Amino acid sequence: MTTGYTLPRSTLLLVDADKQQIATLRRMFSHEYNIEVAQDGKHAANSAFDMDIDLILCAVNSPLISGSELCALVKNNPITRHIPIILLADNATADEEQMCLEAGAIDYISRATLPPILLSRVRNHMGLVEHQKMLEHVSSTDGLTGLANRMQLDTTLNRVWHAAIRAGHSIGLLMIDIDHFKFYNDEFGHIQGDECLKLVASTIAKSKYREEDFAARYGGEEFVLLLPYTTLDGAKKVAKALLKNIRQLKIPAPSRAGSDRVTVSVGVAAMSPKFDPLQNISPMELINQADMQLFKAKRAGRDRLC
Numbered sequence: 108m109t110t111g112y113t114l115p116r117s118t119l120l121l122v123d124a125d126k127q128q129i130a131t132l133r134r135m136f137s138h139e140y141n142i143e144v145a146q147d148g149k150h151a152a153n154s155a156f157d158m159d160i161d162l163i164l165c166a167v168n169s170p171l172i173s174g175s176e177l178c179a180l181v182k183n184n185p186i187t188r189h190i191p192i193i194l195l196a197d198n199a200t201a202d203e204e205q206m207c208l209e210a211g212a213i214d215y216i217s218r219a220t221l222p223p224i225l226l227s228r229v230r231n232h233m234g235l236v237e238h239q240k241m242l243e244h245v246s247s248t249d250g251l252t253g254l255a256n257r258m259q260l261d262t263t264l265n266r267v268w269h270a271a272i273r274a275g276h277s278i279g280l281l282m283i284d285i286d287h288f289k290f291y292n293d294e295f296g297h298i299q300g301d302e303c304l305k306l307v308a309s310t311i312a313k314s315k316y317r318e319e320d321f322a323a324r325y326g327g328e329e330f331v332l333l334l335p336y337t338t339l340d341g342a343k344k345v346a347k348a349l350l351k352n353i354r355q356l357k358i359p360a361p362s363r364a365g366s367d368r369v370t371v372s373v374g375v376a377a378m379s380p381k382f383d384p385l386q387n388i389s390p391m392e393l394i395n396q397a398d399m400q401l402f403k404a405k406r407a408g409r410d411r412l413c
């Protein structure tokens with residue numbers, strides 16, 4: 108798939124109590140993948156939960172929790188169930204193979220297998236994982252700007268909303284719209300319009316204050332900056348800085364825009380969501396409020412926040 112996006116190096120978790128075996132496997136795979144190591148199935152399950160693991164290669168007879176028990180543990184957890192597990196058997200038998208595959212292992216390989224064959228089988232499984240990750244990236248990213256798309260925004264907003272209910276935090280949200288963008292396209296053409304969108308998008312992404320802040324293209328020339336753990340005052344500060352950052356780009360504006368440079372208008376909203384089965388307020392309410400404020404900012408003359 109040619110998307111111009113390069114996946115980060117994949118991570119293989121090796122699980123074996125035998126240090127020599129681990130050293131051999133590490134030598135075999137470390138030039139292709141990041142390697143994490145666990146000495147037993149219990150630590151492996153924890154690593155799968157805490158880290159970004161793409162594939163697990165585990166000795167069937169790993170201590171504390173056996174390979175097949177690890178499969179059950181990983182597959183029953185919604186956070187880790189997508190991670191494929193390959194089991195390595197010291198004394199492979201058909202019965203054990205059946206048990207491991209039924210427990211959810213993607214493959215069962217005898218330790219006696221020649222290294223090039225083991226390498227190829229791991230590569231094949233990792234290839235599928237990487238293809239899947241690429242599809243996920245493409246379906247959740249806006250192709251033009253590289254920001255998250257609307258679908259990923261909905262998923263993230265939902266997650267942030269429920270976390271805020273649990274923790275009693277406020278969420279801020281900025282709805283950002285480029286001013287007179289139709290004039291921009293009309294005067295400079297769509298290709299330059301696209302370049303302008305990309306520049307504004309990257310500036311929005313750079314205007315994030317915290318790691319958790321989340322930028323998305325909402326559609327057309329409209330963007331969202333989602334600010335978890337942020338009050339209305341905090342959100343206004345981010346909006347002010349963003350307005351300044353966009354002005355500082357000094358992108359020449361179309362003559363009919365009435366400004367020397369491209370500007371944006373920002374609608375700011377913040378809410379502390381609460382669980383209330385009677386009112387059932389949804390995350391869309393936060394978007395609607397920011398949208399109403401954006402409308403006011405446009406009516407008040409643009410290049411401002413409301």
Ligand SMILES: Nc1nc2c(ncn2[C@@H]2O[C@H](COP(=O)(O)OP(=O)(O)OP(=O)(O)O)[C@@H](O)[C@H]2O)c(=O)[nH]1
Binds near residue numbers: 286289326
């Ligand atoms: N080049 C380009 N233009 C786009 C894209 N998506 C939407 N647009 C254009 O964005 C323009 C939005 O125009 P309007 O909704 O009228 O808003 P506006 O001209 O920005 O006016 P105000 O929002 O009121 O300041 C339209 O001309 C769309 O064709 C895109 O991906 N690339």
